[in-house]
Amino acid sequence: MKISCDKNVLLEGINIVQKAVSPKSTMPILEGILLEASDNLKLVGSDLDLGIECYLSAFVEEEGAVVLNARIFGEIVRRLPDDVVYIEVLENYNTNIKCGNTEFNIMGINPIEFPELPKVQKENTIIITQDKLRSMIRQTIFAVGTKESKIILTGSCLELDGNEINMVSVDGYRLALRKEILDSVYEKQSIVIPGKTLNELAKIIKEEEKKISLHISPKHVLFEFDECRIVSRLLEGEFLNYKHIIPKEYQLRVKVKVKPMIEAIERCALIILSDTQKHPIIISIGTDVINISCRTQTGTVYDSLDAETYGSDLQIGFNYKYLLEALKACECEEVYMEFNTSLSPCVIKPIEGDSFTHLILPVRF
Amino acid sequence: MKISCDKNVLLEGINIVQKAVSPKSTMPILEGILLEASDNLKLVGSDLDLGIECYLSAFVEEEGAVVLNARIFGEIVRRLPDDVVYIEVLENYNTNIKCGNTEFNIMGINPIEFPELPKVQKENTIIITQDKLRSMIRQTIFAVGTKESKIILTGSCLELDGNEINMVSVDGYRLALRKEILDSVYEKQSIVIPGKTLNELAKIIKEEEKKISLHISPKHVLFEFDECRIVSRLLEGEFLNYKHIIPKEYQLRVKVKVKPMIEAIERCALIILSDTQKHPIIISIGTDVINISCRTQTGTVYDSLDAETYGSDLQIGFNYKYLLEALKACECEEVYMEFNTSLSPCVIKPIEGDSFTHLILPVRF
Numbered sequence: 049m050k051i052s053c054d055k056n057v058l059l060e061g062i063n064i065v066q067k068a069v070s071p072k073s074t075m076p077i078l079e080g081i082l083l084e085a086s087d088n089l090k091l092v093g094s095d096l097d098l099g100i101e102c103y104l105s106a107f108v109e110e111e112g113a114v115v116l117n118a119r120i121f122g123e124i125v126r127r128l129p130d131d132v133v134y135i136e137v138l139e140n141y142n143t144n145i146k147c148g149n150t151e152f153n154i155m156g157i158n159p160i161e162f163p164e165l166p167k168v169q170k171e172n173t174i175i176i177t178q179d180k181l182r183s184m185i186r187q188t189i190f191a192v193g194t195k196e197s198k199i200i201l202t203g204s205c206l207e208l209d210g211n212e213i214n215m216v217s218v219d220g221y222r223l224a225l226r227k228e229i230l231d232s233v234y235e236k237q238s239i240v241i242p243g244k245t246l247n248e249l250a251k252i253i254k255e256e257e258k259k260i261s262l263h264i265s266p267k268h269v270l271f272e273f274d275e276c277r278i279v280s281r282l283l284e285g286e287f288l289n290y291k292h293i294i295p296k297e298y299q300l301r302v303k304v305k306v307k308p309m310i311e312a313i314e315r316c317a318l319i320i321l322s323d324t325q326k327h328p329i330i331i332s333i334g335t336d337v338i339n340i341s342c343r344t345q346t347g348t349v350y351d352s353l354d355a356e357t358y359g360s361d362l363q364i365g366f367n368y369k370y371l372l373e374a375l376k377a378c379e380c381e382e383v384y385m386e387f388n389t390s391l392s393p394c395v396i397k398p399i400e401g402d403s404f405t406h407l408i409l410p411v412r413f
Numbered sequence: 414m415k416i417s418c419d420k421n422v423l424l425e426g427i428n429i430v431q432k433a434v435s436p437k438s439t440m441p442i443l444e445g446i447l448l449e450a451s452d453n454l455k456l457v458g459s460d461l462d463l464g465i466e467c468y469l470s471a472f473v474e475e476e477g478a479v480v481l482n483a484r485i486f487g488e489i490v491r492r493l494p495d496d497v498v499y500i501e502v503l504e505n506y507n508t509n510i511k512c513g514n515t516e517f518n519i520m521g522i523n524p525i526e527f528p529e530l531p532k533v534q535k536e537n538t539i540i541i542t543q544d545k546l547r548s549m550i551r552q553t554i555f556a557v558g559t560k561e562s563k564i565i566l567t568g569s570c571l572e573l574d575g576n577e578i579n580m581v582s583v584d585g586y587r588l589a590l591r592k593e594i595l596d597s598v599y600e601k602q603s604i605v606i607p608g609k610t611l612n613e614l615a616k617i618i619k620e621e622e623k624k625i626s627l628h629i630s631p632k633h634v635l636f637e638f639d640e641c642r643i644v645s646r647l648l649e650g651e652f653l654n655y656k657h658i659i660p661k662e663y664q665l666r667v668k669v670k671v672k673p674m675i676e677a678i679e680r681c682a683l684i685i686l687s688d689t690q691k692h693p694i695i696i697s698i699g700t701d702v703i704n705i706s707c708r709t710q711t712g713t714v715y716d717s718l719d720a721e722t723y724g725s726d727l728q729i730g731f732n733y734k735y736l737l738e739a740l741k742a743c744e745c746e747e748v749y750m751e752f753n754t755s756l757s758p759c760v761i762k763p764i765e766g767d768s769f770t771h772l773i774l775p776v777r778f
Contacts, residue, residue: 120687120711127680150680154712315492315515322485346485347519 049112049137051085053104055128055147058089061102062122064276065093067248068100069118080115081122082162083135092165093118098245099165100252101277114141114156124152165279168270174208174234174262178253178273181260183379184215184226185250187404190373192243193219203240205287210234217243218288222370223407224377225294239264240287245280252276294407295395298386300359302333303399305382306375312340312351313372319346320368328365328411333357333387342368364390365413374406414477414502416450418469420493420512423454426467427487429641430458432613433465434483445480446487447527448500457530458483463610464530465617466642479506479521489517530644533635537602539573539627543618543638545593546625548744549580550615552591552769555738557608558584568605570652575599582608583653587735588772589742590655604629605652610645617641659772660760663751665724667698668764670747671740677705677716678737684711685733693730693776698722698752707733729755730778739771 065081073079073095082092089106092099114137125133128147136144141156185204193201198220207214211230216223249271253260260273271278316329323344332339333355340351364387374396375383386395396406430446438444438460447457454471457464479502490498493512501509506521550569558566563585572579576595581588614636618625625638636643681694688709697704698720705716729752739761740748751760761771 120683123683123687124680127676127683129676149717150677151715152680152684152712153714154684311492311494312515315489315517318485318488318492319517319519322488347517349518350516352514 049083049085049114049135050110051089051106051108051136052132052134053089053106055125055130055133057104057106058133059122059125061089061091061104062118062125064102064252065091065100066118066122067251068093068095068098068278070095071119076117077115077157077161078163079117079119080157080162081118082113082115082159084113084159086111092162094163094165096163097242097281098248099163099279100248101165101279103275110136112137113159114143115159115162116143116154116156120154124154165277166268166281168263168265168268168279170261170263170270172235172237172264174213174230174264175232175259176213176228176230176262177257178260179255179257180228182250182253182255184213184228185246187226187377187379188215188217188224189243189246189250190377191217191219191222191224191406192246193217195220200240200283200285200287203242203283204246205238205240207238208234209236216287216290218290221367221409222374223290223293223405224374225290225405225407227403237264238287239269240283240285241269241280242283245269245278249278252278293393294405295386295388295393298359298388298395300333300357300362300387302338302358302385302387303356303382304338304385305353305355306378306380308353309338309340310372310375312353313368313375315351316340316342316349317368317372319344319349322346326367328413329368329371330363330365330413332361332363334361359387362387362390364394365411366394366408367411370408374408377406378404414448414450414479414500415475416448416454416471416473416501417497417499418454418471420490420495420498422469422471423498424487424490426454426456426469427483427490429467429617430456430465431483431487432616433458433460433463433643435460436484441482442480442522442526443528444482444484445522445527446483447478447480447524449478449524451476457527459528459530461528462607462646463613464528464644465613466530466644468640475501477502478524479508480524480527481508481519481521485519489519530642531633531646533628533630533633533644535626535628535635537600537629539578539595539599539629540597540624541578541593541595541627542622543625544620544622547615547618547620549578549591549593550611552742552744553580553582553589554608554611554615555742556582556584556587556589556771557611558582560585565605565648565650565652568607568648569611570603570605572603573599574601581652581655583655586732586774587739588655588658588770589739590659590770590772592768602629603652604634605648605650606634606645607648610634610643614643617643658758659770660751660753660758663724663753663760665698665722665727665752667703667723667750667752668721668747669703669750670718670720671743671745673718674703674705675737675740677718678733678740680716681705681707681714682733682737684709684714687711691732693778694733694736695728695730695778697726697728699726724752727752727755729759730776731759731773732776735773739773742771743769 084090089104134146143156145152263270449455499511508521510517628635
């Protein structure tokens with residue numbers, strides 16, 4: 049293999065495919081990036097569950113392939129001058145990297161054993177814009193479960209019905225639901241995509257209205273956009289039937305300014321974090337006021353915010369972290385918080401529309 | 414004690430005195446900041462070796478004092494809204510902190526046992542500008558020793574002679590010397606200031622031409638500037654007699670562009686860092702060229718830079734970290750590097766004048 053490629057083009061490609069590479073693997077080849085030169089240069093990273101391919105424009109003098117350690121190759125290219133990078137694979141996959149007056153020689157690995165990305169048929173395809181998908185992921189990813197015992201909840205459920213698309217994450221204590229409208233109508237179906245895939249995907253796709261295609265097969269989903277292809281395994285099994293746990297009614301509704309509420313909770317967190325026990329924060333809602341308070345060994349904190357309240361007074365406790373993450377994911381200035389009793393979940397909704405629903409279980413205090 | 418003070422004034426004071434507070438101490442009172450209200454508000458932090466006092470303009474309604482945990486108090490004030498902060502000490506040193514709609518109550522400590530800062534006579538006083546002192550520290554601090562076995566080398570030596578002031582750090586493998594000219598003439602003397610003191614001092618003083626006074630007593634030095642007083646213990650003993658180890662002559666002098674040289678060494682570092690052994694980097698100097706190379710298990714790297722050379726060819730090995738830190742501390746575009754043999758130290762000097770001298774011992778390769 050003998051190619052040349054602009055340093056910044058190469059670096060952007062490495063930064064993308066590196067997201068699928070595990071820094072520590074039992075198979076050294078999986079700590080590497082596959083470089084494959086034919087018409088252009090293809091980079092591939094994979095951890096078997098998630099695979100990312102990226103096509104770069106490069107001048108290919110001699111076709112071929114090699115696997116290079118992702119961390120070392122990435123750091124080398126990052127530090128090269130902004131110039132053309134020449135890569136040549138010599139005997140025994142020894143690889144020569146030249147740029148400006150700099151020259152590296154590093155050991156490469158025979159690419160023959162690099163795992164092929166699963167083939168995904170392009171029969172069942174959904175089209176969405178990158179910014180919509182990115183926003184759906186960002187507003188739900190924090191509620192993905194982390195418990196190995198409930199493996200299905202370590203992913204987000206993507207549901208299609210007509211021109212509606214939902215993304216839902218549930219971890220047993222909270223739920224995040226995000227709705228979008230698509231340009232076309234699709235068959236009713238649902239898949240569960242691993243949280244890790246969505247996390248990396250949200251870092252790669254951009255905040256722009258360009259299209260991204262999701263090709264769905266029984267076991268995999270393939271995301272196709274720009275010069276990238278991301279293939280992920282799907283989680284198997286039935287997702288939680290979450291619809292019945294979202295309360296339809298409320299006894300008390302509060303219109304809350306998000307930023308001051310976040311700041312007040314973050315102040316409470318100071319005395320919770322400096323304590324060994326996990327104390328709840330107490331939200332007390334009176335007429336047109338929210339009081340936020342907490343008491344730990346470190347001390348007490350008390351905050352009050354103006355708010356429009358509709359309904360009777362209530363006092364309710366929460367894990368501050370869940371409340372904070374849900375509010376931060378709202379990405380709007382004001383929201384409704386809806387309550388029933390101090391033992392039933394709180395629902396956070398937009399002032400207009402129903403683009404998101406965050407549900408948080410309370411904590412006894 | 415009952416006071417009020419602007420939040421940002423208070424926060425700036427906390428950020429300064431906190432630099433003397435150890436996050437973990439066997440005496441809880443030393444993890445705290447002393448607040449003392451009389452005419453104005455005094456904040457004090459101390460770890461017994463280093464003490465910092467800061468005077469803030471505040472409205473004092475009731476005189477008094479309390480010690481508050483530095484980390485918690487600092488985090489609370491940092492998170493308060495930009496408004497007036499009201500602090501009141503209640504029964505048992507319980508302390509109430511109010512700002513806007515927020516109110517904290519945290520446990521304070523009886524200030525009676527807070528250590529007093531050592532008194533330093535103002536008989537032997539040196540005046541220098543803050544920017545000069547800051548630059549002297551920054552250009553020498555990296556070469557301060559870390560070995561507990563040579564405690565005197567864990568400080569920098571400050572030497573006065575007439576209107577000349579030198580700061581010198583030595584760690585056994587390298588030396589950094591920085592000279593400045595003062596506005597007045599002083600008696601010949603030298604003291605050794607702990608590296609930690611200088612490190613914190615460089616973070617506090619600003620890049621401006623305002624004066625700072627150094628009051629020197631046999632065991633302490635007091636830095637006085639703006640509204641701050643910093644008292645540090647001095648290190649006792651004889652500093653290394655370093656003057657004879659700086660070569661007066663050279664066989665080979667190279668005029669080096671600092672930035673490209675740093676970048677080339679950083680690229681070499683990539684393959685050194687990814688190896689378990691500490692390999693030296695090899696500098697080969699030919700006619701008007703410097704070649705930098707290194708070989709480790711990970712691979713090889715080779716770089717070349719144009720440079721003006723005066724003298725015969727040489728090949729010499731270095732610990733890349735020492736070379737990198739010395740070059741980064743130069744803070745200029747070009748320097749002279751002077752060599753004798755591959756076993757004798759390299760000296761880095763400015764192109765004009767003698768404001769700094771960096772000396773680095775070579776490594777066999």
